[in-house]
Amino acid sequence: MTGTALPALELDSVTAGYQRRAPVLRDVSLTVAAGESVGLLGPSGCGKSTLAKVAALLHRPYAGTVRLGGEPAGGWRHRAPRAQRTAVGVVFQQPRLAADPRLTLAALIAEPLRATGRGAQATERVAQLAQAVGLGDDLLARRPHEVSDGQLQRACVARALALRPRVLVCDEMTAMLDASTTAALVAVVEDYRQRSGAALLAVGHDRALLERWCDRTVALGAVAGPRDGTELRSVPRAPADRSAG
Amino acid sequence: MSAQLKAGPAVGAGTGRALRVRASAAVVVAVLGAVLLVPLLFPLDEQAVDMANKLQAPSLAHPFGTDDVGRDVLLRCVYGMRVSLLVGVVAALTATVIGTAVGAAAGAAGGRADRMVMRLVDVFSSVPHLLLGIFIVAMFRPGVWPVVASVGLTHWLSTARIVRAEVLSLRSRDFIDAAVSGGASRWRVAVRHLLPGVLPRAGLAAVLMVPHAIWHESALSFLGLGLPTHRASLGNMIQSARGTLLAGDWWPTLFPGLFLIVPTLAIASLAGVWRERINPRRRSELML
Amino acid sequence: MSRKSDTVRPLLRVRELSVRFGMRGGRDIAAVSDVSFDLAAGECLALVGESGCGKSVLVSALLGLLPANARTSGSALLHRPTHDGGPGPAGQDEPLDLLAADEATLARTVRGRRVGLVPQSPAAHLTPVRTVRSQLAETVRELKGLRGKELAEATRAAAGRAAFPADHLDRYPHQLSGGLAQRAATALALVGDAPLLLADEPTTGLDRDLVERTVDELRAHTGEARGLLLITHDLAAAERIADRVAVMYAGRVVEVAAAGDFFGGPGPRHPYARGLLAALPERDFTPIPGMPPELGRLPDGCAFASRCTRASAACARLPAPDGGVACHHPVTTGRPACRHREGSTV
Structure with missing residues (x-):
């Protein structure tokens, strides 16, 4: 330490x-x-x-x-x-409850960037994060009810890392x-x-x-x-x- | 894949409902078409009477017959529906806007403010709303807008309760915590995460309220407190036909009654479909 | 380890079971494809796989609870258990095809009576506004036809069988801990003495101690007369109680093996099953690269080929199940890649 x-x-x-x-x-x-x-x-x-x-x-x-x-x-x-x-970035137990059901996964990951006035970098940063957690473009365009728990939790991890x-x-x-x-x-x-x-x-x-x-x-x-x-x-x-x- | 696939057992269950939905949609479209087009084609002089043709039974010239002063019942029904729809929609919108604002504010503020607002809602609810509505129309001269105000100002209570409950339930979800942790301001949480979650329900409440508001307008007119008696409104028509019904002339009562019941049921039926859209049963794992 | 013997007639015989969901736009989702397995009385078969692999759809199909847009093929024959090894009376011995049975038959004679379901989330399965006693009593009355004193007695006995404490019977579901809620749900599933128990992810969200207690209890209820189909993504739970393990991937069963061989020395033979086991924190803790394919867009060949280190040109063809494994390149040697498990954990 x-x-x-x-x-x-x-x-x-x-x-x-x-x-x-x-x-x-x-x-x-x-x-x-x-x-x-x-x-x-x-x-x-x-x-x-x-x-x-x-x-x-x-x-x-x-x-x-x-x-x-x-x-x-x-x-x-x-x-x-x-x-x-x-x-502090947070990841919760249940991705279904931790994801706004109306946002696509891409919007979900970009949300902290947009909320803090960094929307301009969003596209680039989302692409980086999505790659890091293993989400393809196809999945990024979907909403939470269209993906599995595992895929949604990947997006939630990406969101938690978005603001470094x-x-x-x-x-x-x-x-x-x-x-x-x-x-x-x-x-x-x-x-x-x-x-x-x-x-x-x-x-x-x-x-x-x-x-x-x-x-x-x-x-x-x-x-x-x-x-x-x-x-x-x-x-x-x-x-x-x-x-x- | 070897054998052919068997259909699931419930495959035919939806057809009866689909028919009802289609019929309801057709009724709503027809009514909207009629109230928008008919006044352009057949202007109505609300004051005109034709005593020579009073209380004619339904015929080709007057499909719904004529009333006790010789006015065409069909034409007056369409005009009546027009007024009723206007009152219903505007009153429902008024009630929904007030209800959503009060409910969302109470739910978002929480604590003592929430308790106070909801006690106030309880107090309002304890007064029968028709009575309250009568009190409001009684303060003004008869007309469309007092009726709108009377219905709109007395019907936001249930919407406020629904919206507050929804906001409270959304507020405790982890995604609101995630938004706060992600740096979202109060305003952003409210506008981007809470409001979109609440709007479908508020919208549904509004649509469900339209038939209710139409009935209220008719009830007020029937009691003689609504629109001026010469105005073609469904409530007025039923009210003025009371005497003729006793004499056995059924058409001036029946047709406005049907105009009141059928379209309102159709609207309620379509709203029911919408409600299921908002509240889908949990999808199976594989429906993803 | 395996108690199954080929001479014993199985309790449940599933053959080439497939489930398709018709989606808007004419797209089909292949949720379950050509699944075949047997389950004997006294046996516990664990069906493992990641979420979205089709496990839960399989359970819904066996219970006749699929949504309207689902189509099924194949068969799932439910036999009556043979008592004392002797053949049952003629006429009563006809197996029931769960996929062909109509809703009335399923509701009146199958669910609860011949197939008991231990649900995924007991808290959601129990009615929140009624006490455990009233829910249990209703089920006992419905399934056993008892009234009055006998009903009260049978209700207490039903609770006792699932080790649900009698002094908690008058509580509402939200007043119960996760473990007790699970026992209440298990008690409900056991009321009808159904010979086949389906447990759909019964341990999701429970602590390790509670997971172990729950699956141990399920195993104990299986006894000699019942068969248990345990659907889970928790490999440790499966290892603890299963006689055999079936691994599901992208809607297909890719391997069926005796639990002892699967978790022990020889290890799994299908590369996916090996990867799944190696991902455990007690083992290599390395993920399988990539993600499972979409069930609406499955490749023609092996669905695992794109993530598989052993894949070759042959994998463009669908591998047929052979000796319990559906793979063109099954692992035949011991377990060179896997360390032995440290005994201190689990």
Whole structure:
């Protein structure tokens, strides 16, 4: 790990949830260095998706701080400065819910570019991204209901990479996908991470997958969570595993 | 591929519906054609009476007969439909615009503003809307626009509820989160992602409201609160034919009644098809 | 490992089953093509493949739930299970062709009674506004004709069989965890004692522990008398409980193999099946290049040829299934490319 630079993503004593009296996350801290990939493991209902949303500045925590590149988050959702919001790319579990059903895949991938006034570069950048995730022109012209889950998730990954985020959050990105598409999308994300030096937070419940994919995995316990406010238990990837790729 | 392919079991199920859709479309086209063309070809003097020809039974000269002051029922039906359609469409559009604006604002704002707006909608809904409509027309002199206002201002409540529910459901979808994360402004999220999702439903509500608004116009006219009595409107015609019906002269009541029922059912039937378009059952994996 | 023996008459015999969807503009989509397999009582056959390969359409075809624009050919003969090995009474032994049966027959005598469906998303399968008890009781009443006290008793028993806790019976579906919702759906599928169980992606979105528990329970329900057709994209789940594995690609079954051989030493013989297995994070974690072809635009020859490292000119011709594999260049040696799995995971 780099050590010298400020961590790309830092969650400090975050308490979050949907009812103030019963938060799903209590006092959770997590640090992801630039260029590092961290797998966040946990059973369903443990709050790992909430944590992913907090990390992407999409959900306001009740307490705690989120820092991106050392800079505290200026707000949440629309109140977050646009530069901070777009510094984190997000991929969700269910591509069907994460894609606006009215947009073609090309428009879907271009959406962040258009939303940030970079529509002029859209055509060129979409072509690059589509090639990276393996989508042909034929598929780009279709709408979500005309493609498979795997193809739609490829488009969603391309959309998350469109603004070249410094942090990528993948929330159960491959839970709906078959083995080959899973491996293909992980390869796309890893290729981007290696070239850009972005940080990766991969959230999921598949230990075998996350241990193979990430530099280290941390476990998020049951709803009660670590009350003492310590750093999440970290399990570095075994060196034997690392050589295996 | 060896044997020939058998057709699926449900292949014939759609034909009855297709017939109904075609018939409905034909009725709507015919009515639109009639209300647009007939006034150009056969001008109507609304004040004219012809007592010599009063209450003639249907014949070649007067296919729908004549009313108690000798006016041609067919011609008045077409003119009545014209007024009814105008009132129905404008009132439905008014109600839809108000309903969409209120519902979308409530759904998008959320929290306390949403609760307050929706309580207000509940309060409005607790008053029978015909009563409210009567109250509104009573404030003006009889005419087309008070009727439009009366129907339009009382019928946006259900649209507001539908639109709000739709906005709330869309707002919780991940693609809105993805748009926010991708740097979209509030305005862009509303215009590009929320509104297009809501419009088909609002449009459907508008179309479904046209027949309802036509019935309301007729009801108000029938009660003598709608259009001035000399104006050819379906409600007025049915109202003034009440006396003749008791005497056994059925045509001045029946034909305006059919003009009221058949086109409104046809519009509702077409709207039903549209509703299925918007809400398709989940396609099978392979229909992709 | 395989419990199937050729002398035993299968529960389900599918022969050259094809499904075509007629699309607007006269285009045809070849969703399922010439699929043949047998499923015996006491056996679990896992049908694996990526999403969009035609697995779910096959299930819909077997249940007679295809949309109106679908056309089918071939046969899917459902036999009555032979009790104690002896032949059933004559006349009752006629197999039913699920593809030819009319809707009334399917609704009254097949679904729930002879074929039980464990659905993909139990939360969506259960009615949200009614308690588990009332839904289960309705199914018991419908299928068993019980009333009053007997009905209440049978309902509790039905829940118990799927290990659904009795004190949760009065809850609504949204008050259940994913695992309990899955058990409630399984309990519904088991009520009619159907000899054939179809499980369509029963573990999608569940945690690994829950996946294992769910498929173990399904396997336990299969017992000696039932056959289980498990449709899944989760290879680990298939490995856990299947006796045999059928791999589907672009609407065709490209390989059928004993699960032990498929996941173990010899490994799959079809290059696609090998690629799918090698993509697992426990193995090589390398994707198969490219994407599957469109089902509306399938090539004349082998549909996998464009992604296959072993492809040659011969692959322009459709390979016929031969000894369980449909490939011109099947892998015949051991598994040189695959590492042995680390035991620590799964």
